[in-house]
Amino acid sequence: MDWIEKYLNILQCPYCGGDLEYIKEKNQLICKSCKKTFDIVDGIPILLKKMKK
Ligand SMILES: [Zn+2]
Known part of the structure; x- marks a missing residue:
């Protein structure tokens, strides 16, 4: 699961565009x-x- 932490900086919240934390x-x-x-x-x-729905 380590790759998630590496790629966190290029992921963003689909709702508000904010930073994500694992x-x-x-x-x-x-x-x-x-x-x-x-x-x-x-x-x-x-x-x-x-x-x-
Ligand atoms: Zn958000």
Whole structure:
């Protein structure tokens, strides 16, 4: 999972464009600005806006 930390600087929050932080314990990324969290599935961060139904 180390590559995620390397590439964090080129990833951004799809909602607000803010910086993301990797939370190892939860295996999630969190946006430093709007505090939304994104799951990491099979080593791939899911940085998609969730569809509203
Ligand atoms: Zn954000």
